[in-house]
Amino acid sequence: MSRIHAPADARRTGGVMRYDHEAIEAKWQQYWAANETFKTPEDRTAPKYYVLDMFPYPSGSGLHVGHPKGYVATDIVRRAKRMMGFNVLGVMGWDSFGLPSERQAVKEGIHPEEVTRRNIDTFRGQLQKLGLAYDWSREFATSDPRHYKWTQWIFRKLYEQGLAYQADVGVNWCPALQTVLANEEVNDGKYVETGDPVEQRTMKQWMFRITEYAERLLAGLDGVDWPESTEKKQREWIGRSEGAQFRFDVKGTGESFEVFTTRPDTLFGCTYAVLAPEHPLVERITTDAQRAAVAGYLEETRAKTDRDRTTQAADAPKTGAFTGAFAICPVNGEAVPIWIADYVLASYGTGAVFACPAHDERDYAFAKTFGLPVREVVAGGDVSAAAYTGDGPHVNSDFLDGLDIAAAKTRIIAWLEENGIGKGTIQYKLRDWLFSRQRYWGEPFPIVFDDAGNPHLLPESQLPVTLPELDEYKPTTGPDGEPLPPLARATDWVNSPYGRRETNTMPQWAGSCWYYLRFLSPDRDDVAWDAEEEKYWMPVDLYVGGNEHAVLHLLYARFWHEVLFDLGLVTTPEPFQRLFHQGMIHALAYNDSQDMRGKFYYPEEVDHSDPSSSTATVKATGDTVFVKNMKMSKSRYNVSNPDDLCREYGADALRLYELFMGPLEEGGQWEDAGVAGTKRFLDRVWRLVVDEDTGENTAKLVPSADDRDLDRALHGAIKKVTESVDDLRFNTSISELMKFVNVATKAEKVSIDAMEAFLRVLSPFAPHIAEELWQRLGHTASIATAAWPAWDEAKLVVDSITLAVQVNGKVRGTVEVPADVDQAGALAAARAEPNVAEWLSKGELKREIYVPGRLVNLVVKM
């Protein structure tokens, strides 16, 4: 029970009892911890609400003010929903495996675990200073064997389902990091996190058959409440396209190849075929005459980066080489030349296409480059000028003539199927998920290899497979000089009684794929999660995090969840019912180059006294620097530190400003001065209750006071805050809270009931001061356990309203009328307004418009 009853030991300075945020915030944080105020309730009869923040990676650099924005938002939801009678599951933990800790450990010569523990302590400390209402008893880290035992357990499940396999695949190898990266981690030929260059290699890797779930992952999006743009990104990432796959025979050989197309209806317009340079047939069908040309082209292609090959516009000039071979177009028996070209990707579809330049921009560009014929088969465009991709009747197409695209597709697919040449199929852009990394600081696989090199699952009883101690965490090399992961150094560990252990580890995504389930029963060592708890708490009702995870984490987690659902281990097909992305916080950055790629300067190094100017002056040198609002980041020298702001203004003021600065989904531009503003607001709240001269409660607070204006402000605030808990528009609800304080400050008397109701709706935003004032008003239990107040619509209505009176759409005056005025009364009052009457006298009144409660518009013909 509550152990701290002493009144706030707020600092008395010169007899003034000011709001001492440091003492009060520390006091209540201790109180919440000591009383386990936010421990998840045991009762399972109340409605539940699972609010989750995206799992943070505890980096070494700690938090800047951009990080807690989402956590503050979810904290308001947690606290308010709790007061509304929900059982709230609010938890925080650490996605603590990962390369940065490993690199930091190498650098400092200590164990990654130690780095991780230190970073977690920093993060936890920073978050706890913000007064976030987490159930800290459920905290866990993915790098804890108690947790990763179950990550390995889930891997076993996926393996047993045939969803995990090893394959020799072309991978993104990062020489600097000595590891492979997932496609999603590579952009522009570089590792997205560090910018280190990435090259292509073929290696044996673990893969997940996420492609088997492509259709399910698409369908599941229909049932969730997610931002439209994120759903769209996932759909596009999965990239479903319907079409046909069929066979082309290579003339004069026994060979054939399959093509995939979404436009089988244009088959009569086929004038050549193209194989990807990597296509296995290339070697076999190239004629001697063309061998040199083909070899030359393959060399050229190899030299190109993936990006060079895949980031061209459709109508960009093409490259390629003729193989000398011809393919037989199945629909008309024509022999068409077979080319190779890097605009055809080996990794998509069948790695081969038939080309119909008349109706495909890429084929058109290629045909123009190499002087290949163009044959129109869909009327409606001018194929002598450009490819025509619109609809129209087919021509030059035998049995398809006259049909539109849709009908022609159906017809040709039926024909292909009847003749045993091919069939209608669906292709996805989604590729199988590369799941292994050559790193130390990740989950070991529960896999051993036999002497023949075949993988076997370790029995469940052998989990967790823990990370062995190493002298060094750097990658190593094998007897043939091939690169080996750091775990290969642990020879005793590798040679287990069950076989040779897998030395790759899982990627960082693994832990975050199911952490939301572990939070349900993190103390259980006998199960990954408790089935009853899963039934009660899942799905996550509100998931808040940045949109940078729109595809990767959210797609991977959904995939695992779907598999677990199929196995009957979870009861909902989707893990995250509602998703919300908080915006990225920006702040002014100063750089000596206009493109912001030069040297950055700290705000205190420059003089930017004219905020409307896009340039500033470096104080020391007088040089001009450019000013731009940029994402807050250490490297741009534009971060604000939450610890400093907590010290100066308090966590409550910081929390308020995080959300007051703008809509949650937009980031907003950070200004430390804004925190001073929300601090002033809290000072005024304080003075409503506390007489700063005596430290006693103010005389202003009385048992009852009849004040319609104050009631309206109060109930307006209650209503707005209550609604914002669902629509997450906290910036406007904070302004309603401010309005109440403005009215209350001016009022002679404020009823204690009104003040208490206000404190309750304020408490999710500024919990420390709300607790303190609540206690000063005589309450012994935490305000977090108080009931949420209801608003009274009757209190929101006003006796009289001000109507704007327009003449021809321009406001010419206002009139006070009773709130329940009828149309005739409103119009009469409007016409009587002196200034309006004068305008009316200038012309003929043609029309009167009355918008109840708003305005009157009188249309006058002058």
Place this chain on the structure above:
RNA sequence: GCGAGAAUGGCGGAACUGGUAGACGCGCUGGACUUAGGAUCCAGUGGGGCAACCCGUGGGGGUUCGAGUCCCCCUUCUCGCACCA
């Protein structure tokens, strides 16, 4: 190139289904109280004009009694995606 979103005072941002544009806050100006104020309180604050009034939501058209909001065209910015046949 394609797609999505955005553009409102000196600044961050309000404005429900078209209905008094600029709520709330920052900053600024003036005043009060003060030994002092970077504390607090009061008043003011889109631009122009003594005023009536005029002009104002990136630019240009349109619909409407009435447009920040709806439609068309354009500009700029942000964020995704990038030859997927």
